[in-house]
Amino acid sequence: MENPFFHYVDDFEEEAEAFLKKYNCADAVENPRRIPICEIATRLMSLDIVETEYLSPDDSTQGAIAFSKGTIEVYDWSSEEYTGYEVSGPTVFVDADIINAGRINNTLAHECYHWWRHRNYFNYKRIHDKSVEFGIRCNRYDKSQNQDRGKWSDVERMEWQARTIAPKILMPRKATKKKIEALYAGFSSTGNDRANCTKLVIAALADFFAVSKQSAAIRMTELGYDDAAPFTDPNSAANESGKQRERTGSKATRHQLPITVEDAFKLYLENESLRETIDTGVFCFADGYFVLRDSRYVQSEGTVHHLTEYAKTHLAECTLDFSVRLVAEQYLIHDTSSYMMYRSDTVFKEEKSFDANTQNTEIYNKAKDFEKKFQRSAATHKTANELLWEYMCNDHWNTAIFIDRTNLGPMDYTRGQKPNHRFKMPALVAMGVGLGLDLQEMEEVLGLAGLSFKKGDHEQQAYQYLFSGMYGHSIEECNEFLEAVHVPTLGTHERS
Secondary structure: OOOOOOOOOOOHHHHHHHHHHHOOOHHHHOOOOOOOHHHHHHHHOOOEEEOOOEOOOOOOEEEEEEOOOEEEEEEEOOOOEEEEEEEOOOEEEEOOOOOOHHHHHHHHHHHHHHHHHHHHHHHHHHHHOOOOEEEEEEEOOOOOOOOOHHHOOHHHHHHHHHHHHHHHHHOOHHHHHHHHHHHHHHHHOOOOOHHHHHHHHHHHHHHHHOOOHHHHHHHHHHOOOHHHHHHOOOOOOOOOOOOOOOOOOOOOOEOOOOOOHHHHHHHHHHOHHHHHHHOOOOEEEEOOEEEEOOOOOEEEEOOEEEEOHHHHOOHHHHEOOEEEEEEEOOOOOOOHHHHOEEEOOOOEEEEEEEOOOHHHHHHHHHHHHHHHHHOOOOOOOOOHHHHHHHHHHHOOOOHHHHHHHHOOOHHHHHHOOOOOOOOOHHHHHHHHHHHOOOHHHHHHHHHHOOOOOOOOOHHHHHHHHOOOOOOOOOHHHHHHHHHHOOOOOOOOOOOO
């Protein structure tokens, strides 16, 4: 069934003038003045405008519009991948690589025209055809321009309309002709030849209407000023330089979110920067965050840790920043027309990451300072058992406490008092967990036993994580974590 809301345009000049009359700019049709396109978008159309996101890695997508809530794919330069940007309602996107005010205005005019003439087309499709298309990706290069126009899809035709009419909205024909004639008269009176005059007119026209010089030159040729034709090339010396902003990560990435110890462990195995940070041993896991072990930030009751009220309102000061972004699992693109559309059936999944951003770098530096405060002064010991026994004596352990804290049996308590008895790593780790050792202390114990945590060994990396990511947790909590990551649990003593 044909969509009754597809809008046909016979005269693009009249269409641009109809737009201006609709949105309180009727006088601009005849009288030269700048079109307040941003105000039209935000105040008269109630559109949100996003100018912080990159829509493509190659400058191919200049703008986009979401007619309703959904997720727009934007390009994240920090990860060099597309990520999802959720919008709650009608929203216009202007590619963040565009720094020329004229190009920004042209993109806004383009998207505003889509909103005026094309939103009802998509509303109809969503209601009557169960369509999942909710937005248009507006490409800089028309992929259908070499095709027979009679074979264009509705979406390709809509994009052609918006691309052609946007400059005419910003430079209405009658008003623009008046301005051009006035500019020629002014520059000719100063003795400039026609070619130089034209160059000056283009620059002045672009400035007056807040458009790019290329757009001004093209509009002049459309209105019969052929002297402007040599300046329509985007590489013309008369046009703007192609400077770009310093490219950054997407604002769509959500920061400072809580994480589970299991998800953090997965990142710990993959991310060397995170391993190095957590392995300082000065963090504890509390309420879903890795927080510096300081009384200002964390309060502990036995092996249970909670953020202080101060920490909850100053997360950036004391916790590691784990970010979450939306990654599309699949793109349902079948043809050129589909490529131009954003679809609500694109499946996104949350992907957690740990980046070396400013916050994490500052927290790492702070952690290195904290690390010095938490290191116990260690004397020289001949064996691992002697060092562990000293810790147990300092904490006034007995057999019952040993069994409760380590999940090992009474015979292990007796063997631990023998300096030369050789324990395997799991037993030493269990005692380290029970004693609440940090990573440096545990590595010292293992070193005295001739052992060490091996990189790349999943089981040993999980044991190492107990003294950094799970620092201060009980043997029961540590065993729950080990079970979750498919590593043998610690201890041999059966709990009643």
